Amino acid sequence: MAGPQLPHVGAEFYSMFKETVELARYVFKNQNGTQFVFTGTGTTGMETSVLSLVTRGERTLTLSTGYFGHRMLLLNQIHGAKADTIEFKDGKAADPDTLRKQLRKSKYSVVFITHVDTSSSVANPVTDLVDECKDAGVLSVVDSVCAIGGVPLDFDRLGADIVFTASQKAIAAPPGAVLIAVSQRAMEYMEKRKVPIESYYMNLLRWKPIMDDPKMYLATPATQVLLALREAMLEVKEEGIENRWTRHRKLGDITRDRVEEWGQKFVAEEGHRADTVTSFWVENGKAGPIQKTLEEEHNIMVSRGIYDDRDRMIRIGHFGILSPEVLKRSLDNLGGVMDELGLVPRQVAVAKRRKKA
Numbered sequence: 001m002a003g004p005q006l007p008h009v010g011a012e013f014y015s016m017f018k019e020t021v022e023l024a025r026y027v028f029k030n031q032n033g034t035q036f037v038f039t040g041t042g043t044t045g046m047e048t049s050v051l052s053l054v055t056r057g058e059r060t061l062t063l064s065t066g067y068f069g070h071r072m073l074l075l076n077q078i079h080g081a082k083a084d085t086i087e088f089k090d091g092k093a094a095d096p097d098t099l100r101k102q103l104r105k106s107k108y109s110v111v112f113i114t115h116v117d118t119s120s121s122v123a124n125p126v127t128d129l130v131d132e133c134k135d136a137g138v139l140s141v142v143d144s145v146c147a148i149g150g151v152p153l154d155f156d157r158l159g160a161d162i163v164f165t166a167s168q169k170a171i172a173a174p175p176g177a178v179l180i181a182v183s184q185r186a187m188e189y190m191e192k193r194k195v196p197i198e199s200y201y202m203n204l205l206r207w208k209p210i211m212d213d214p215k216m217y218l219a220t221p222a223t224q225v226l227l228a229l230r231e232a233m234l235e236v237k238e239e240g241i242e243n244r245w246t247r248h249r250k251l252g253d254i255t256r257d258r259v260e261e262w263g264q265k266f267v268a269e270e271g272h273r274a275d276t277v278t279s280f281w282v283e284n285g286k287a288g289p290i291q292k293t294l295e296e297e298h299n300i301m302v303s304r305g306i307y308d309d310r311d312r313m314i315r316i317g318h319f320g321i322l323s324p325e326v327l328k329r330s331l332d333n334l335g336g337v338m339d340e341l342g343l344v345p346r347q348v349a350v351a352k353r354r355k356k357a
């Protein structure tokens with residue numbers, strides 16, 4: 001990124017872009033569908049999916065396990081869908097049986113699923129959920145922003161119609177690019193739409209020719225971001241995507257072990273805790289002091305809950321190029337800060353100090 005500004009026309013850009021799209025195919029395990037990469041964020045992926053697949057007035061279903069599921073519902077509403085939702089509360093994952101029953105009750109054109117909801121750190125059983133959609137003949141969209149590159153996802157085998165992520169999470173590039181895989185079925189569905197897609201930019205049919213031939217122009221790409229994205233995905237390839245999933249499983253296990261050791265309560269139910277992010281409840285009012293002290297004393301940043309949960313939830317992001325060793329050291333510091341603030345149960349804190357001594 002720090003190199004000279006790469007023009008968005010010319011042989012160097014064209015070949016870099018083609019390589020980037022091929023690397024995205026590797027990261028998604030997408031050999032059968034169409035692969036898109038363009039300037040935007042995760043929200044661009046969300047809104048592009050809604051606009052490209054849903055015609056105003058159609059009935060859609062959004063499975064919500066947190067803030068980002070709710071945002072998906074909102075986008076469906078904004079763009080005129082008759083938008084139903086099933087909300088799974090209290091850290092519960094989306095349940096395939098509940099989905100099956102709902103799909104029998106009403107006819108939907110598209111079901112929207114979050115892979116990992118970053119707000120609750122719930123990891124949903126995407127394979128089973130997408131299978132239900134396939135059985136019912138309904139299109140499915142998976143928001144995998146907080147999963148791809150860290151949590152197993154094989155686009156061709158999954159058989160979802162759209163899966164998207166953004167550059168800045170487990171792929172570990174700077175923000176600014178959205179990556180979207182689209183099934184053959186969804187491409188045909190869009191081509192046959194009676195009402196044209198009501199967007200210029202967030203319109204997969206308009207982006208398709210550019211993916212085939214980057215000499216075509218739709219809008220100027222953020223070239224330096226794409227350069228960084230290519231580099232980050234080369235690192236993914238060098239590590240090997242399966243090895244990366246294994247490393248993230250380890251990062252998840254290390255974090256979960258610590259949270260248990262500290263005696264804190266997980267937000268997500270057992271068996272559905274993500275390998276990319278871990279959330280836990282703390283005493284109300286303590287999330288701010290934990291975040292502030294950790295940053296000031298150790299230069300480590302953790303997140304707090306979103307909106308209503310801001311003062312009582314801590315979220316630890318553990319994805320990207322993070323090593324188990326660095327994570328362990330960071331968790332040592334977080335544990336120390338919580339101890340200083342009197343948040344680690346007495347017996348745990350004493351046992352830890354003894355071990356240290």
Ligand SMILES: Cc1ncc(COP(=O)(O)O)c(C=O)c1O
Pocket residue numbers: 041042043044046068114116117118119143144145146166175
């Ligand atoms: C699961 C999920 N979906 C969508 C988004 C939106 O992505 P962005 O903030 O890049 O627009 C995020 C962002 O954190 C996310 O975690």
